[in-house]
Amino acid sequence: MRSLVLVAAGGLARETLAAVRASGSHGRVLAVDDDPSRWGSSFDGVPVIGGLEQVADLLDGDVVVCAGRGGTRRALVERLAGLGVTWEHYARVVHPSVDIPASCVVGRGSILLAQVSLTCDVRLGAHVVAMPHVTLTHDDVVADYATLCAGVSLGGNVTVGAGAYLGMNASVREDLAVGADSVLGMGAVLLRPLPAGQTWAGVPAAPLPAAYPVGVEA
Template identity: 55%
Template sequence: MPGQQVIATPIVVVAASGLAREAAVAAVASGQRVRGVLDDRKDLQGKDIAEGLPVLGTIDEAIDHLDAQFVVCTGKGRVRRTIVERLSGQGVDGDHYVTITHPSVHVPPGCHVGPGAVLLAGVVLTADVSVGAHVVCMPHVVLTHDCVLAEYSTLCAGVVLGGGVRVERDAYVGMAASVRENSRIGEGSVVGMGSVVLQHVPAFQTWAGVPATPLRG
């Protein structure tokens, strides 16, 4: 009806983390409505993790909030993946996940951002960038042409990817790291903060330095 106010579907944030508070701020800035947080920590039950952000219960109580949309806010992709799998048992399917994009972020035509992804302030997508489901991009990440971020990957603040970089599932790229064009960051791998990656990083390895090389355990 003309003049009728549209009420946004509320968002429930899963995991009471610093990222949860950041995502909530970005959501509110975008005009979204955050109901609260689900977390398993007993000491948080019934409390607020920030002003206006109450802990609503444990993750197993997601079933009581199926009228809402969800975003999982843990810093490590494999942990996000485990929580998403757990939530599926509570009836939270793919259609329940919301993308949070800070209003400073422009997603150009030809770019794609998947459900459950979080793009914080100042993230840049240039052309034909694909951001998978449940990806987290911290502030001021730069994704240049043809970059692909597979599901559950994490890019920390100030990461810069050259054109055609692919970051595989569960990979973690540390703060202010730079990755040369057409490189691949393998599944489950870690790139240390401030690193300069000039070649492919194999799966499940940790690389760091300038230029980045593998760290030996």
């Protein structure tokens, strides 16, 4: 059974570990992190062996990036590329409660936690994170590095751009686009397209000032 390296030893790494153990997809699990204060520590029995450079010596196994924000995942993937980590090294982590229909596609490096639901013809890019109880319906497309927090619901034929962040229990009406690197706040209801790079919240969702705190996890 292949080993797995968790990159970034925070909360998402612990959630990913729980999904890995529930599925039995990997044997030995290790973690790396940029924070030297974590080196030599462990969580749930997983040792944090050092910084990202350690991954270069572990490419006989799989890798998954466990940073909560898409922009951080993207930056880590770019750094790992310089260490020889290519697309085929990245694992898909899927909790065993998640059914992936034959018409659906899940990209490398993506993490689907418990009770995520995909109906049909859903396409997830690389390094997407879907937290528990996310609902993805027909013809949804979620681009690389997007983050869907717990309870997010997308109507049919929704497009979520690369690096977008949808907060807990946010919902998106069918046939809408969520722009790249945008943020949709917790509990928001999106009824019109959300442009790239903007932060919206509320019911119905509307733009927020750029300095408004939205609690996006790094």
